[in-house]
Amino acid sequence: xxxxxxxxxxxxxxxxxxxxxxxxxxxxxxxxxxxxxxxxxxxxxxxxxxxxxxxxxxxxxxxxxxxxxxxxxxxxxxxxxxxxxxxxxxxxxxxxxxxxxxxxxxxxxxxxxxxxxxxxxxxxxxxxxxxxxxxxxxxxxxxxxxxxxxxxxxxxxxxx
Amino acid sequence: xxxxxxxxxxxxxxxxxxxxxxxxxxxxxxxxxxxxxxxxxxxxxxxxxxxxxxxxxxxxxxxxxxxxxxxxxxxxxxxxxxxxxxxxxxxxxxxxxxxxxxxxxxxxxxxxxxxxxxxxxxxxxxxxxxxxxxxxxxxxxxxxxxxxxxxxxxxxxxxx
Numbered sequence: 358x359x360x361x362x363x364x365x366x367x368x369x370x371x372x373x374x375x376x377x378x379x380x381x382x383x384x385x386x387x388x389x390x391x392x393x394x395x396x397x398x399x400x401x402x403x404x405x406x407x408x409x410x411x412x413x414x415x416x417x418x419x420x421x422x423x424x425x426x427x428x429x430x431x432x433x434x435x436x437x438x439x440x441x442x443x444x445x446x447x448x449x450x451x452x453x454x455x456x457x458x459x460x461x462x463x464x465x466x467x468x469x470x471x472x473x474x475x476x477x478x479x480x481x482x483x484x485x486x487x488x489x490x491x492x493x494x495x496x497x498x499x500x501x502x503x504x505x506x507x508x509x510x511x512x513x514x515x516x517x
Numbered sequence: 518x519x520x521x522x523x524x525x526x527x528x529x530x531x532x533x534x535x536x537x538x539x540x541x542x543x544x545x546x547x548x549x550x551x552x553x554x555x556x557x558x559x560x561x562x563x564x565x566x567x568x569x570x571x572x573x574x575x576x577x578x579x580x581x582x583x584x585x586x587x588x589x590x591x592x593x594x595x596x597x598x599x600x601x602x603x604x605x606x607x608x609x610x611x612x613x614x615x616x617x618x619x620x621x622x623x624x625x626x627x628x629x630x631x632x633x634x635x636x637x638x639x640x641x642x643x644x645x646x647x648x649x650x651x652x653x654x655x656x657x658x659x660x661x662x663x664x665x666x667x668x669x670x671x672x673x674x675x676x677x
Contacts, residue, residue: 479668
């Protein structure tokens with residue numbers, strides 16, 4: 358773990374979406390997931406940002422980290438609910454607090470928008486991410502004694 | 518378990534939102550969760566349905582069951598992704614296949630809309646719901662050998 362440093366984090370405009378798309382492309386390549394080409398992903402991100410239901414955060418000098426947050430009106434209140442769809446920091450920049458700095462900006466923006474809550478789906482083996490989220494107050498626990506967990510269940514609707 | 522029967526399931530219009538709101542109100546009361554009054558919830562549901570990002574399903578003669586599905590454009594494709602926000606069947610109507618009939622309508626509508634996938638957050642102790650979702654093909658498993666699970670992490674942005 359290197360010493361934490363100050364990181365600049367900002368909300369991307371559609372003009373920043375090439376950089377954000379490059380990071381998301383590298384994210385999926387690193388984890389062996391399919392990804393559209395950077396240009397297509399950049400156009401997609403720009404459309405989402407302009408559509409108003411998506412906030413993209415960039416951080417670091419590269420930039421070296423990205424987060425994609427989705428917003429929607431809640432069912433049970435008149436407020437918004439947030440979903441962290443993506444969070445990525447370049448491998449060589451990890452361990453310096455950039456992911457935490459981006460997440461703090463995400464939470465600040467959620468509060469500024471008067472959102473009720475934020476959710477994330479996290480794979481059990483992603484211990485680094487789970488530690489970061491837990492240290493920020495996120496929980497995967499339910500029940501009076503926190504004795505149970507909350508699962509993501511998913512189903513592809515393709516090829517059936 | 519009573520014998521399964523044919524259940525009528527339909528997509529609610531804003532005119533049906535009073536009935537859907539009544540079911541959602543009973544849902545939260547049954548599980549001791551706070552809920553807005555039925556009239557406020559009905560207005561909220563109608564606004565979401567009219568806004569186009571929400572599909573409400575009703576089922577049974579009462580109606581006796583409700584599902585709320587949220588839609589949004591995906592990040593990684595040009596398609597939609599679905600999220601099952603709520604599913605409820607009145608206690609006295611359980612065990613007759615109504616929840617399954619509603620879920621089949623949800624999946625059919627997702628496919629009709631050409632959505633990529635559908636996600637649900639489920640608490641570990643909700644064994645009946647988990648069994649239903651698993652029997653429909655949903656999984657909470659990741660990894661080559663399905664050896665790990667996916668968690669929901671959440672954080673309230675209120676009162677901090």
